[in-house]
Amino acid sequence: MIIVLKREAPPETAQQILDLIASKGLKPLHMPGVERVVLGALGDERVLAELALDSHPMVESLKPILAPYKLVSREMHPHDTVVRFGKTAIGGRGFSVIAGPCAVETRDQMLNTCSAAKKAGAHGIRAGAYKPRTSPYAFQGHGVEGLEILRETGDKLDMPVVTEVMETSDVETVAAYADMLQIGARNMQNFSLLKAVGKCGKPVLLKRGMAARVEDLLLAAEYLLAEGNEQVILCERGIRTFETAMRNTLDLNAIPYIKQKTHLPVLVDPSHGTGIRDLVIPMALAAAACGADGILVEVHENPAVAWSDGAQSLYPEGFERLMEALDPVVKAVGRELR
Numbered sequence: 046m047i048i049v050l051k052r053e054a055p056p057e058t059a060q061q062i063l064d065l066i067a068s069k070g071l072k073p074l075h076m077p078g079v080e081r082v083v084l085g086a087l088g089d090e091r092v093l094a095e096l097a098l099d100s101h102p103m104v105e106s107l108k109p110i111l112a113p114y115k116l117v118s119r120e121m122h123p124h125d126t127v128v129r130f131g132k133t134a135i136g137g138r139g140f141s142v143i144a145g146p147c148a149v150e151t152r153d154q155m156l157n158t159c160s161a162a163k164k165a166g167a168h169g170i171r172a173g174a175y176k177p178r179t180s181p182y183a184f185q186g187h188g189v190e191g192l193e194i195l196r197e198t199g200d201k202l203d204m205p206v207v208t209e210v211m212e213t214s215d216v217e218t219v220a221a222y223a224d225m226l227q228i229g230a231r232n233m234q235n236f237s238l239l240k241a242v243g244k245c246g247k248p249v250l251l252k253r254g255m256a257a258r259v260e261d262l263l264l265a266a267e268y269l270l271a272e273g274n275e276q277v278i279l280c281e282r283g284i285r286t287f288e289t290a291m292r293n294t295l296d297l298n299a300i301p302y303i304k305q306k307t308h309l310p311v312l313v314d315p316s317h318g319t320g321i322r323d324l325v326i327p328m329a330l331a332a333a334a335c336g337a338d339g340i341l342v343e344v345h346e347n348p349a350v351a352w353s354d355g356a357q358s359l360y361p362e363g364f365e366r367l368m369e370a371l372d373p374v375v376k377a378v379g380r381e382l383r
């Protein structure tokens with residue numbers, strides 16, 4: 046429920062109503078604006094009715110939040126959220142490009158790949174130290190040693206880094222090394238991980254599960270916000286459909302839809318979304334055209350010898366071409382690469 050107070054409402058009234066909301070076991074929210082104060086109450090709507098706020102002399106209007114997700118919804122927060130990522134920011138008028146290999150392999154592979162990405166214009170680095178692999182025999186990532194290499198690469202190039210955390214018990218460690226924590230598609234509904242990451246104090250990149258509806262994604266994001274973390278970015282990375290020609294079906298319908306429903310920034314991952322190198326540039330341009338706030342893209346100094354996801358990783362020359370092609374598309378939709 047959104048509670049709009051009258052212009053003349055004194056500050057004590059806001060506090061009294063917030064206390065009343067809390068006394069009923071509901072979550073009170075205080076959203077002071079320039080014009081007037083807006084309050085929120087999250088929880089069982091029947092208990093809210095008992096408060097009879099519609100007859101309170103200082104309440105101007107009450108508006109139920111119809112969506113099942115609340116903190117994430119635009120009804121609650123009409124303006125775009127901008128998420129900090131190191132010294133850069135994601136969302137708003139900018140279009141951000143986060144690039145890097147699927148996995149941290151070696152110091153040289155990271156430095157060569159990421160310096161090429163930086164030279165071509167990338168704003169941040171991605172690379173996994175903990176890899177969720179379909180096969181238990183595939184490379185699982187270097188763990189803490191991978192985090193160290195990732196941090197070292199980011200510091201050398203003065204770029205922020207994002208990396209996946211798979212286990213609740215690793216959240217603190219990953220947060221100590223990374224500028225942003227990624228929750229992968231396979232963990233989108235790992236609710237204990239969501240709660241732990243919601244408390245970690247670092248921005249979060251939440252990827253859509255491969256069989257998750259948009260509403261499931263938004264409710265997963267609600268877990269993070271409900272724990273107090275508002276620095277959340279969503280990522281469309283393709284879903285499983287009857288189509289098997291490509292690794293996934295990149296659901297670009299979801300981008301303008303999600304942007305209508307939530308204030309959180311949305312990135313597109315055209316690498317996992319297609320699984321095929323030649324499709325990455327066209328789908329990245331399509332992502333920019335349909336309103337995404339940026340892309341997360343796999344690049345490798347030599348994809349032919351990559352330890353994971355080589356088939357969908359761009360060569361550094363391909364990444365350079367992508368950045369050149371993106372610029373006019375991003376400008377055409379009224380944004381800028383940053």
Ligand code: PEP
Pocket residue numbers: 147173177228229230231252282317
């Ligand atoms: C990744 O970004 O490296 C990754 C594993 O992605 P997803 O969780 O989308 O499969």
Ligand code: MN
Pocket residue numbers: 147148317343353354
């Ligand atoms: Mn990958």
